[in-house]
Amino acid sequence: MIEILPESAGDTVVVRASGVLTDADYKNTLIPALDAVLAQHRKLNALVLLDDPLRLEPAAVWDDARYGLKHRADIGRMAVVGGPGWIDWAMRLWGLMSPGEFRAFPADQAEAARRWMASGEAAA
Numbered sequence: 001m002i003e004i005l006p007e008s009a010g011d012t013v014v015v016r017a018s019g020v021l022t023d024a025d026y027k028n029t030l031i032p033a034l035d036a037v038l039a040q041h042r043k044l045n046a047l048v049l050l051d052d053p054l055r056l057e058p059a060a061v062w063d064d065a066r067y068g069l070k071h072r073a074d075i076g077r078m079a080v081v082g083g084p085g086w087i088d089w090a091m092r093l094w095g096l097m098s099p100g101e102f103r104a105f106p107a108d109q110a111e112a113a114r115r116w117m118a119s120g121e122a123a124a
Contacts, residue, residue, distance in 0.1 A: 001017070001018050001019050001020070001021070001025060002015060002016070002017050002021060002025040002026070002029045002030045003015070003016050003029070004029065004030075004033045005049075008033070010041070011037055011040075011041035011043060011044060011045050011076070012037075012044075012045040012046070012047065012117065013033055013034060013037055013044065013045070013046050013047075014046075014047045014049070015030065015033075015046060015047070015048045015049065016049045016051065017048065017049070017050050017051065017054060018050075018051035018054065019051070019054070019055070020055045020056070020057065021054070021055070021056045021057065021060045022057050022059070022060055023057060023059035023060055023063060025060060026060055026063035026064065026067070027063065031063070031067060034046075034067070034071070038071070038074055042074075043074060043075065043076035043100075044071070044074050044075055044076060045075075045076050045077045045078065045117060046075070046077075046078045046079075047078075047079050047081070047113060047114065047117050048078065048079070048080045048081065049081045049082060049110060050080060050081065050082040050083035050087070050107075051082065052082060052083065052084075052107065054083060054084070068094070072094075072097060072098040072099075072100075073098065073099055073100075075098055075100035075102075076100050076101070077100060077101045077102075077117060078091075078094075078100060078101070078102050078103075079102075079103050079104075079105060079113040079114075079116055079117050080102075080103075080104050080105070081104075081105045081106075081107060081109065081110045081113045082105075082106070082107035082110075083104075083107075087104045088104040090104075091103060091104040092104075103116060
């Protein structure tokens with residue numbers, strides 16, 4: 001399940017992902033929210049809160065990859081909080097393919113992620 005949290009504002013989308021992420025979650029919730037921000041702003045910022053355990057249906061993996069590749073230059077800053085251990089590695093890899101700033105935070109550091117998103121501090 002993907003939900004857009006009420007703290008989303010301006011060019012920043014705050015997302016909570018939990019359970020099983022489906023093709024419908026992407027097509028009906030996440031992608032329309034991201035597109036709406038990009039229609040109004042030059043860059044998109046995202047704070048993604050991952051609950052554990054988390055699974056993605058194969059179609060959701062494809063939706064995520066396709067959207068990310070299409071909009072890789074449109075992302076200003078992204079923080080991912082929680083999730084499996086490979087998330088940190090994936091964020092670093094994505095940072096090599098995109099001009100934006102990407103950072104992973106442990107599950108217990110959501111507030112640190114929010115502060116980083118709001119600051120001008122460079123990614124570590």
